[in-house]
Every structure is written in C-alpha cells, then in structure tokens.
Amino acid sequence: MLPMKRSRKTKFEAFPFHVKTGDTVFVLSGKNKGQTGIVRKVFNEKGTVLVEGINKIKKATRPNPMAGVRGGIVEMEAPVAAAKVMLYCLQCNKPTRIQHEYLADKRKTRVCKHCKAQFDA
Numbered sequence: 001m002l003p004m005k006r007s008r009k010t011k012f013e014a015f016p017f018h019v020k021t022g023d024t025v026f027v028l029s030g031k032n033k034g035q036t037g038i039v040r041k042v043f044n045e046k047g048t049v050l051v052e053g054i055n056k057i058k059k060a061t062r063p064n065p066m067a068g069v070r071g072g073i074v075e076m077e078a079p080v081a082a083a084k085v086m087l088y089c090l091q092c093n094k095p096t097r098i099q100h101e102y103l104a105d106k107r108k109t110r111v112c113k114h115c116k117a118q119f120d121a
C-alpha cells in the first residue's frame, strides 16, 4: 500500500468568508486597530483579506522599464488575517456580526445582527 498523499486543501477552503470584495470592514487588532477600510481582495486559500489603507508596508522595488515600474520604495497594502476584521455596518455605524437570511426569491443574503440591514441587496 502506498502512503496516503497529504491533501493540499487548506482549512479555509470549506468556509465562505464573512467579508467580500467591496465591503467596509472594521480592524480588530494590529497597528491599524479600530480603523475601517474597504476590502479590495479576498484570498480564500490563505485566509487573508486586502483592505484599502490598512496594514501599509514599504517595499523596495527594482525598476522595470518594460512594465513602466520605477524603482525605489513603494508604499503598498499587505493582506491581513480575515479573522481580524469584522464587517462594518454603515446603518448603525459599528462593527457587526452577520446573519444569513433568505429573500423572497430564495436568494441568500447577509444581514446585520443589530439593524437587519442587508449587505447583498
């Protein structure tokens, strides 16, 4: 018998994230604790999200004339762990947990726990 191959699947794959691209999120920890930003990208396989203006890093880049990139130090955002951000409700102006509800046409939507505002309208 051959040894079983270890699956490449990560533990994050099975769980859909509580945040999506375009959501406003509240940062719970780290150097940008307490700030809000808009989600630019969600990395499901890594369990991280890229948030606008959050977790800025300075990166030294080499010039690449072909791509029109000038060398030097570039300030950019680094992804943060998805567990460190909470969805921010713009209706009640506070971070919130979500609840799933079904619309009349059987579509699933994320709803604010406090004020029942829909996030996927």
Ligand SMILES: [Zn+2]
Residues within 6 Å of the ligand: 089, 090, 091, 092, 093, 096, 112, 113, 114, 115, 116, 117
């Ligand atoms: Zn709310």
